Amino acid sequence: MKITSRTEYGLRAMVYLAARPGDAPAPLTEIARSEGIPAPFLERILAQLREDGLVKATRGASGGYALSRSPDRVAVADVVVALEGPLTLVDCVGEDRSCVRAEGCASRTVWRRIDEAIHEVLAGISLADLVTEGERR
Amino acid sequence: MKITSRTEYGLRAMVYLAARPGDAPAPLTEIARSEGIPAPFLERILAQLREDGLVKATRGASGGYALSRSPDRVAVADVVVALEGPLTLVDCVGEDRSCVRAEGCASRTVWRRIDEAIHEVLAGISLADLVTEGERR
DNA sequence: GAAATCCCAACCGCGTGAGTAGGGATTATC
């Protein structure tokens, strides 16, 4: 029951992009260096975020990555779901064919309630929130 | 970011014990059979729960496992913590000062808030709650 | 054209989670 490093790195990178001044895209190596993330690893993370439409990349010299929406329109939940998959602690809670005991299984209600709590928190925080939070230090 | 099967199984076993009528302890094989859990696996789970003082075992013929407190005094959080370890999604949130960037790392506040939310939910549900929930079906 | 960048696929080591195997210790019951 841990967040993967991918998600942690990915969120840090997103916050970095959100806080970065100017309109020019940020090269991978710059993000990697200043956040202390192995560059090839971060590359795959950003690829995932791009596929989910959270960042856009421009190729070629003086290219790089940038947010594709403004920071106040990106919830932390978006980033986490993109990298971590659906926010369910237990598979039987989601859509799929649940376990045979689904009826009468009281434990499911526990997991479902936690899923809801987590989603509420994550959906309520935007990248912009995190940036201002970071500046207050 | 998934709950392990250990925890899922463990909680189900605890609910089973809580719902079981009579004072006699429940043999491992009975719990395993009626919850569909591999017996040797469940054995280790119950050993862990015993070490944490959540169940007590009596050996010998007509022995078995029973809750060591009444179901309304056992929170789901107790079970989950016993089997899953501390309820932190990211290690840097705990006392472990591993992350050099701890100061100024805005992401940490996200993880911390989720940890709190999870703990709140898990601490607010008792085994007794789950039993009555299960009976309502 | 050269340099800077993104893009992509394949690979690897290692930990851990899930489950198995097998034998030993204790106790109720007859």
Add this chain to the structure above:
DNA sequence: GATAATCCCTACTCACGCGGTTGGGATTTC
């Protein structure tokens, strides 16, 4: 006291995913 039922413990296997690397290719700017 013998037997059967039960808990107790250690060690093992097996598969998978995570964190990370390698190496090369495709764009674009200058």
